Amino acid sequence: KELIVANEQIRQLVLSQKEFIDITAHELRTPIQAISGNFELIKMTYVPSLFQVSSNRQNSNNIDKDFEILFKDKNRLNDFAFGLVSTYRNAQRLEKLVNVILVASRIESNRLELHKESFNLNEEIQNVIKDVHNKIDLSSHHGDSPPSIDIVFEPKEDPITIFADKIRIFEVISNLINNAITFSNGESITISVKKFQNNENEMNHVKDDDLVYVERDIGKKKDECVLISIKDKGKGIDKEILPRLFNKFVTKSDQGTGLGLFIAKNIIEAHGGRIWAQNNKNEKGATFSFSLPINK
Structure with a gap:
């Protein structure tokens, strides 16, 4: 056997x-x-x-x-x-x-290295958005004509300083935003960032459906954490691949290696955080979220 x-x-x-x-x-x-x-x-x-x-x-x-x-x-x-x-x-x-x-x-060979530093997460998200818009503008200027995308990001708290690998976090956010653009059919994308205190049953500043996932995934360590969510209004995630979404080579796109979400998952977990996705409950589209300890 x-x-x-x-x-x-x-x-x-x-x-x-x-x-x-x-x-x-x-x-x-x-x-x-x-x-x-x-x-x-x-x-x-x-x-x-x-x-x-x-x-x-x-x-x-x-x-x-x-x-x-x-x-x-x-x-x-x-x-x-x-x-x-x-x-x-x-x-x-x-x-x-x-x-x-x-x-x-x-x-795969357990050789992923992190080079952590302190930086303002909100500023890094704004840098990713600028980078995405610049690439869209360049493509549009030279005839590719991608749909114009409205990316809404209005941080409720600033700065939010975290201790993490700046380049790797940029890669994760960029990957999630580009995925949202791919499947959003030109609809707007909303990015939210919220701090919360993971004090067993008490969580400050976070009052939405993501709380269930955050509490389940992070556990009961008394850490200050940050929750980043990227919400689109596209067709949502196929139920067939949802359970395997962060595995290698899982994709519904006709482009890409199917490694982006696999890499994102491993980067976030290497920081002591968690990442997940869910279809929006009362509207079309999906939301990708990940949590990070602020000072770990």
């Missing part, structure tokens, strides 16, 4: 590794193809002299001539600029994918 169980575990591990390789290869191929295609256009259409082998002086003159011709044709110049921006964005996407794979690998 033990041998059967061991063989099944090995089989599941092999299947998981194969799925990881298949998903990763697909996700890496997309930006690589875009980058390669953009450079091929530069070589064939816009500035072919960049790729020609000749003496330095002659090549410099040829490049100057190609750019002079390009600058005189506004339509071709705009197409050239669009290709450069597309290359930049796909290079960023490639870098992000590699980072996701590396972080997931560190988590």
